[in-house]
Amino acid sequence: MIRLLIADDHALVRGGLKQIFALVKDFQVVGEAANGTEVLERLRQQSCDLLLLDLDMPGLSGAELIAQIKEQQCDLPILMLSMHNEPSVAARMLRAGASGFITKNCEPVVLLNAIRTVAAHGNYIDPGIAVKMLLADTAEPHMKLSERELEIFRLLTRGHSLIAIGEQLFISSKTVSTHKTRLMEKLQVDNMADLMRYAMQHNLLSS
Numbered sequence: 001m002i003r004l005l006i007a008d009d010h011a012l013v014r015g016g017l018k019q020i021f022a023l024v025k026d027f028q029v030v031g032e033a034a035n036g037t038e039v040l041e042r043l044r045q046q047s048c049d050l051l052l053l054d055l056d057m058p059g060l061s062g063a064e065l066i067a068q069i070k071e072q073q074c075d076l077p078i079l080m081l082s083m084h085n086e087p088s089v090a091a092r093m094l095r096a097g098a099s100g101f102i103t104k105n106c107e108p109v110v111l112l113n114a115i116r117t118v119a120a121h122g123n124y125i126d127p128g129i130a131v132k133m134l135l136a137d138t139a140e141p142h143m144k145l146s147e148r149e150l151e152i153f154r155l156l157t158r159g160h161s162l163i164a165i166g167e168q169l170f171i172s173s174k175t176v177s178t179h180k181t182r183l184m185e186k187l188q189v190d191n192m193a194d195l196m197r198y199a200m201q202h203n204l205l206s207s
Helices: 011-022 036-045 062-072 087-096 108-119 127-135 147-157 162-169 173-187 192-201
Strands: 002-007 027-033 050-054 078-082 100-103
Touching: 002 011, 002 036, 002 108, 011 027, 011 108, 027 036, 036 050, 036 062, 050 062, 050 108, 062 087, 078 087, 078 108, 087 100, 087 127, 087 147, 100 108, 100 127, 147 162, 147 173, 147 192, 162 173, 173 192
Parallel strands: 002 027, 002 050, 050 078, 078 100
Antiparallel strands: none
């Protein structure tokens, strides 16, 4: 029996997943969570064999959430479920500690295969993304950004000011400015217009 914890901020998604798993004899949903804080709480209260984790949830999410989960349960298999199909996003989550990455528009058979593989401590990547990863140039500059730099990059391209970013990330605007300078050097851009152009060219505005 594979015991699952489902983490997604949309109740309809969680409900749909539970309906699929109810038809599978060796799957059991032992808990649900709607945000990162709830994920950590559920893991303290209930053991499971696999965490099915949505990439984008309110508050703590993504690589930062994975890091905290691994501090709490280092051996817990994590399968990421996301709307994003960009190879760079999948690669970041795998580097952060996830064992698998699939998209929300995958077929149920792909989902079930991924769960069984990851629960057995294997690795699984959505076939479509795997092909893109093989074809992608992994030496692209944005692949060299740290998680903090990438977070600030996203917020900058969404129009947030240095002060607003600092308040959101609980760091000083001076620290944000330092990260901005470093990430722009890594991306080899000189101004915000070039930064936005880079984000558009590499399909990173929604990542």
